[in-house]
Amino acid sequence: MNDGLDEPRPRRLRPLWTVLTVVVLLLLACGLPAVLVAGVLSERGGPAVLRRAGSGADDPATRAGRELADRIAAVLRRQSAALLAGDQAGFLAVAEPAAHADLRRRFAALRALKVTTWRAEVTGLPAEAAGRPGEWRLLVRFQYCFVVPGCQPSPVLAGTRWRDDGGQPRLVAVEESKSVETGTRPWEVSELVVATGARTVVATTPALRAKLPGLLAQAEAAAKVADGYALGAEPPDRYRIFYAGPAEWKRWYGGGRPKWTGGYAVTVGGGHHEVVLNSEGAAAGVDELLRHELTHAASLPDRGYPGTATWWLVEGLAEYAGATGRTVDRYEGLGDVRRLVQSGWNGRLDGLAPADDASAERVAGSYGVGYLAVRHLVDRFGEPRLLDFFRAVVHERVPVDRAAEQVFGEPWPALHDECVAYVRARVA
Template sequence: MTDGVDEPRPRPRWPLWTALAVVLAVLTCGVSAALLAGLPHRTADRGAADRAAADRPAAGRGDPATATARRVGDQLSAQLDRQAGALLDGDRSGFLAVADPAARADLSRRFAALRALRVTVWRAEPGGLPTPVAGRAGEWRQLVTFRYCFLAPDCAPSPVLVGTRWRAGGAAPLLLAVEESRSAQAGVRPWEVSELAVAVGPRTTVATTPALRGKLPGLLADAEAAAKVADRYAVAGPPPGHYQIFYAGRAEWRRWYGGGRPKWTAGYAVTVGGGHHEVVLNADALPAAGAGELLRHELTHAASLPDRGHPGKQTWWLVEGLAEYAGADGAQVSRYEGLDEAAELVAGGWNGRLDALAPADAAPADQVGGSYGVGYLAVRHLVDRYGEQRMLDFFRAVVHDRRSLDDASEQVLGDPWTALHDECVGYVRATVR
């Protein structure tokens, strides 16, 4: 789907399948105290309150209600700025000091999660003037965009828009609640709502709930190995500096990033803005042997896709085919585990069009697996015919530069797409026969 869901493919050794949700968007203890040692710090943007005040529109300055809202807004900006500085400094007491006591348990969990994830950038940007809460004297609601980075102090921050509620009237307003982000594109982030255990490696971070803490060492090892493979498919620049992975239990799978994935989904990658992707794995879908192949698939999405997602269903086969190719990690075609499903799809009435491969959410398992298998075989044929680098150049032209398949094929591969498409389909049919 255009800038939407990239449906997963089945695997014989687990009951659910991989997916890529390409959306725009923007954890509470570590594995050990050692993980929190040496957390990077970054100075908060302490001029945010002044800039927010300066950016407020001049209209309505003479209206008493607007003047009150403006004054409260300036106070809220100062409190948010103070809280951001405390978070980056690791000052839990200072982070909680701006809040009403009733809100501090939730904020304590958020603080621990963000620190465990090694937050390095945290900026709070109020959006417009606060509004009074009807029927609650002294209470105000303020929309805030939080911009954040993990680990890297100089990354392009990811945004998340949330509502906050405050009580004014004392020496400074007190934060009553931070609402969950409910973006139609992405939904709630794991660190907003869950207590998290975190493991950090040189190239990857894996976070899960305390109940699944025991899975972290194996997941981190698989993720570190997968990152080395995924790095090769960063087609439009250097690979991500760090891959962020969340391992979801059953309840978290239904809640993180809005849930609602097809039943056969085992994982997906989600764009969170700033050029970053985060990967989510379904704990109920992984084999005892490990998550290596699934992680290679999903981290390749994170490395290869633009922030705005892929162009749409017509190129689904190319996006998923590349991720499947990376997941296979150089194995012979005969060892690819989706061959049987691909054969069933081809024999079952597939119309022979690569641009019609994307399965619907309610598609049966064999069709989903077959679609992924055909995408893999088509990309594998492009690699065999033109080499990996030219295939990646073709991918970049189509997925990043949004050039048509006809144009990209002629300009990058030197052959007309109509003939090459039929050649790919012929290879698929011959391979699964």
């Protein structure tokens, strides 16, 4: 399946998923019985607090569960230390032989990504694994950093299975996270080859290894542009980029992207976004696509953006960065904007976001309108004030009307109409 990416002007990104999900769904997806659920993850990713319903502190089953959880935690600490030390034998030693192939691949991928932090935190009590006599299931929160020591780590929740004969618990399997907010990470399921630069880390599959040197050079150049749009305290410590083959595109981070998607950025917590490019759809315009997606990683907050009404601003800024150094009349999407305008566009920026099943031409026109609207605001007020407006609307969730008054000193309805008039004038 070619996902429609050979159509004219395949575009960029579905709205970023946010980490605002009821964890009951996640826990059920990982196979934990509903009776164990008594808490949720905080918006910042704190671990759920799980207790057996109706159990008191002195309940024998609860005490036994806590004792097993403590012993599993000790095993996971030893395994984490082995990973960070590059000790593959130690990493595998805690597990049953049947788990070694999967763990060996995970170990190699994480070491290739230059893992610098790896913590495994038990989140609750073990539960008997349904249909697996003698096995226990436990949700574990893994936290990781790549390349940079001491970064604010990204969390991922995964189910683990264990055997216990009263001695050291033995790891039977680590399940794919399949978390409802982000989906499975590449290092959980794929062999990876990796190249690291001053600002980026780029990973792909062994089959695409030959692409790595060029991708790294392009990513490093794009990072210099994206850093100029960073709205956090500092730019990202490293931009994390995964270049997906056809099978990986359908699997990494849950797959299932709209047919017109050539790349996307997804928030993974800890202030980090991870960027995925589709090798089948990105080849013709990797430089621009990287500038676009890395600008998302630099400019967006950890929790994503407020909704489709601000899509034009989020994507418009990324398109503006992607077109860096290009005059408006050289923007490649002007023809698509013209067709969108002539097809009866209603002139509302807040209704610009394309549907998942939209045609590539409709998608390109929407991105182009966002670009032109942002370009007009930059031309009128300058980049610093445009970024102040973006920060107010996207990071601080200030309503657009109030943000326009605060930042630009003008009413938003008038500015909105100016932007729309500018769009129409450029394609008349």
